[in-house]
Amino acid sequence: MIVLDEVSKVYQGADGEVRALDGVGLSVADGEFVAVRGPSGSGKSTLLLVMGGMVRPTSGTVTIDDRRLYSLSPAERARLRAERIGFVFQLFHLVPYLSAVDNVLVPVLAGMRRDRDEAASVLRRLEMGERLHHRPRELSTGECQRVALARALIKRPDIILADEPTGNLDPENAAAVMGYLADFHRDGGTVLVVSHDALAERYADRTVHLDRGRIVPERPQA
Numbered sequence: 406m407i408v409l410d411e412v413s414k415v416y417q418g419a420d421g422e423v424r425a426l427d428g429v430g431l432s433v434a435d436g437e438f439v440a441v442r443g444p445s446g447s448g449k450s451t452l453l454l455v456m457g458g459m460v461r462p463t464s465g466t467v468t469i470d471d472r473r474l475y476s477l478s479p480a481e482r483a484r485l486r487a488e489r490i491g492f493v494f495q496l497f498h499l500v501p502y503l504s505a506v507d508n509v510l511v512p513v514l515a516g517m518r519r520d521r522d523e524a525a526s527v528l529r530r531l532e533m534g535e536r537l538h539h540r541p542r543e544l545s546t547g548e549c550q551r552v553a554l555a556r557a558l559i560k561r562p563d564i565i566l567a568d569e570p571t572g573n574l575d576p577e578n579a580a581a582v583m584g585y586l587a588d589f590h591r592d593g594g595t596v597l598v599v600s601h602d603a604l605a606e607r608y609a610d611r612t613v614h615l616d617r618g619r620i621v622p623e624r625p626q627a
């Protein structure tokens with residue numbers, strides 16, 4: 406269970422303060438699939454980064470299974486993140502000089518016990534078997550997206566936080582990536598996915614709408 410209580414995040418930008426999150430309260434149960442929607446700049450990426458232990462909120466608390474994420478030491482927080490959370494970044498963050506298979510192994514090299522065969526097998530599941538040794542610049546955008554997803558899956562996390570994993574994908578590839586997240590969810594995983602398109606909502610148990618850093622109450626269905 407992930408619980409955010411009164412979470413605010415104020416960035417000090419070059420143009421002054423930005424209140425990216427403004428008193429967000431949110432609980433996500435184990436095994437839930439939650440879609441996050443909202444306009445550009447509404448705080449979606451910030452929300453995921455705060456939940457993933459990567460950005461400390463200015464105020465409020467984030468709790469994962471009764472452990473306060475930002476009360477942990479940096480080393481404990483890094484371990485919790487490494488063991489339990491797979492993160493798919495909006496801009497992939499692939500290592501440019503590593504092949505697809507080596508990019509998937511990055512979390513493994515960072516101390517996880519998984520090997521090359523497993524990295525290749527996760528990539529094959531994502532229909533990337535013919536591209537194992539391509540570097541990011543030798544891959545299409547959709548292929549990079551799948552490498553980023555494979556890198557999250559290889560950790561066998563409990564939670565996947567995915568930021569626009571289907572941005573820039575054609576409908577067929579977008580549906581395939583959503584299908585993989587749905588498989589992970591069906592096997593008991595917890596998923597939060599930021600998405601601009603309606604596809605994610607079809608797979609999600611519920612949708613959280615963000616607007617200017619606040620959660621907007623669900624509009625009643627017409």
Ligand SMILES: Nc1ncnc2c1ncn2[C@@H]1O[C@H](COP(=O)(O)OP(=O)(O)OP(=O)(O)O)[C@@H](O)[C@H]1O
Nearest residue numbers: 416417418423425444445446447448449450451452
């Ligand atoms: N490191 C930063 N320093 C200053 N301001 C930031 C920083 N990161 C984000 N912001 C600002 O915080 C607000 C929320 O940003 P965030 O990236 O969370 O939005 P988003 O909903 O993910 O948008 P998009 O849909 O475009 O990805 C934006 O107005 C952005 O300009």
Ligand SMILES: [Mg+2]
Nearest residue numbers: 449450495568
């Ligand atoms: Mg974003």
